[in-house]
Amino acid sequence: MNERRRAVVTGIGVVAPSGVGAEAHWRTVLAGQRRTGPITLFDAADYPTRLGGEVPDFDPARYTDNRVLVQTDRWTHLGFAATRLALRDAGLPERPADPYGWAVTLASSSGGNLFGQRELQRLWSSPSRTVGAYQSIAWFYAASVGQLSIAHQAKGPCGVLVAESAGGLDSLAHAVRTIRRGASVVLAGATECPLSPYALACQLRSGLLSAVDDPQRAYLPFDVSANGYLPAEGGAVFVVEEYEHARARGVRGYGEVTGWGATHDAAHATAESAGDPHQYARAMRLALGRAGVEPHEVDLVVPDALGVARYDRAEASALRAVFAGTAPPVSTHKALTGRAHQGGSALDVATVLLAFAHDTLPPSAGPQLVAEGCELDFVREPRRPRTRVGLVCARGFDGFNSALVLRGTAPAGKDKP
Missing domain, CATH: 3.40.47.10 (Thiolase/Chalcone synthase)
Structure with missing residues (x-):
C-alpha cells in the first residue's frame, strides 16, 4: 500500500x-x-x-x-x-x-x-x-x-x-x-x-x-x-x-479525505442504550490523528444528530471530550431531509465539501431551544471558513462509530489553506 x-x-x-x-x-x-x-x-x-x-x-x-x-x-x-x-x-x-x-x-x-x-x-x-x-x-x-x-x-x-x-x-x-x-x-x-x-x-x-x-x-x-x-x-x-x-486532467476537486476512524461499542443495544461516548470520541480522535489535525484546527463538525434525547446527550458529551475548550462550529441538516441511514452520512460529507467550495459554513437546522447536556457551538448564521477542515461523525445502530476528516480545496481565486 x-x-x-x-x-x-x-x-x-x-x-x-x-x-x-x-x-x-x-x-x-x-x-x-x-x-x-x-x-x-x-x-x-x-x-x-x-x-x-x-x-x-x-x-x-x-x-x-x-x-x-x-x-x-x-x-x-x-x-x-x-x-x-x-x-x-x-x-x-x-x-x-x-x-x-x-x-x-x-x-x-x-x-x-x-x-x-x-x-x-x-x-x-x-x-x-x-x-x-x-x-x-x-x-x-x-x-x-x-x-x-x-x-x-x-x-x-x-x-x-x-x-x-x-x-x-x-x-x-x-x-x-x-x-x-x-x-x-x-x-x-x-x-x-x-x-x-x-x-x-x-x-x-x-x-x-x-x-x-x-x-x-x-x-x-x-x-x-x-x-x-x-x-x-x-x-x-x-x-x-x-x-x-x-x-x-486539470481538476482540483472539492477536497481531500485525510483521516478516518472507526470503533465499536462492543455492547448490544437495548431500549435504554445511548451509544458509548468514549468509543465514539475515540473514533473522532483516530480520524483527527490520521489526518494530522489538532482539534482547534477543525472548521466545522457535522454530527450524527439522531434526534433522540439520550443519544443526542451522548453525542454532545463525546464532542466535548474531543474538543475540550475549543468548541468547533457544529451544523446539522438532517432535520431538513430526514435520516437516510448510510445515505444520510454520505449526504453530510457532500454538505461539508460544498460548504468549503462555496466558502460558507451553513447555519444549522436547529436546535431552536438547546436541550440540557447538548450545549454546542451551533452555527446560527452563515460563516466564512478559516481552515477548511471538516469533521463528519456518524453512528450505526448496535454500536458502530465512524468519523471522517476532510480538507476542502479553496474556491477558485482564493489561496489554498
Whole structure:
C-alpha cells in the first residue's frame, strides 16, 4: 500500500429529499428548507410514523434503461442517478479506458426494500406462490455495488460496507485505501430507501422514530422537544480520485479525505442504550490523528444528530471530550431531509465539501431551544471558513462509530489553506 497516494473528491452526485444534484442540495441547506412530509411511496396511514423524506420528482428512467430498472430496487435507482451525476460533475466518462483502474465501494444497510416487499406480497397473496426472477438479486445489500460496477465497467476492487449510518463514512475511508492500493478512481458513498411497510416496521421496533405529524416539529436533534427521527431515502455518491490522476486532467476537486476512524461499542443495544461516548470520541480522535489535525484546527463538525434525547446527550458529551475548550462550529441538516441511514452520512460529507467550495459554513437546522447536556457551538448564521477542515461523525445502530476528516480545496481565486 502506497500511503503517499492521496485521494481527492472530484465529483459529487446527490439524490436526496433536498433535491437532485449537488447544487439543489446546497440551496436547500443554505435556505434551511424542510423537505420532510407525508410518506407517499406506500400508504402509511395506519403506522405511528407517517412522515419521511422522499426524493422529489425522481424519474429513474433518466438515469438507466428500463431493462435494468425492472431488475432493481428504487435504492439502486437512486444509486444509478447519484453516480451519473457524480461522474458528470467530475468530468469523467461513463466508462473508463482502463476498467481495472476503477473501483466501486458503497455502503448499504437494508437493501432493496420496495422490491422485496412487492415480491413477498406476491408470494403469499397470489395462487401462483412465486416471486419474480430478480428477487434473489434486487434485494441483496450488495446489489447497488454490483449493478454500478457493471453499468460503468468498473473492474477494479469492489465491495460493500455494512455499518448502518456509519457505513457512509466507512465507504470513503475504504475508497482511500483502494486508491493507495493502486486504483485511479473509486465510486464511493451510499444511497438508501427504507420506505416500505416492512422497512418502516423494522425501524419502529427500535422505538427511535418520531410519531409527530407536524413536519416542523417531528425531527428536532439536540432540542428540548427532540422526540425521534424521521426515515428518509436518498444519499450521495462521490468520485474519489487519485490526486495525480486528477491533476493530470486539470481538476482540483472539492477536497481531500485525510483521516478516518472507526470503533465499536462492543455492547448490544437495548431500549435504554445511548451509544458509548468514549468509543465514539475515540473514533473522532483516530480520524483527527490520521489526518494530522489538532482539534482547534477543525472548521466545522457535522454530527450524527439522531434526534433522540439520550443519544443526542451522548453525542454532545463525546464532542466535548474531543474538543475540550475549543468548541468547533457544529451544523446539522438532517432535520431538513430526514435520516437516510448510510445515505444520510454520505449526504453530510457532500454538505461539508460544498460548504468549503462555496466558502460558507451553513447555519444549522436547529436546535431552536438547546436541550440540557447538548450545549454546542451551533452555527446560527452563515460563516466564512478559516481552515477548511471538516469533521463528519456518524453512528450505526448496535454500536458502530465512524468519523471522517476532510480538507476542502479553496474556491477558485482564493489561496489554498
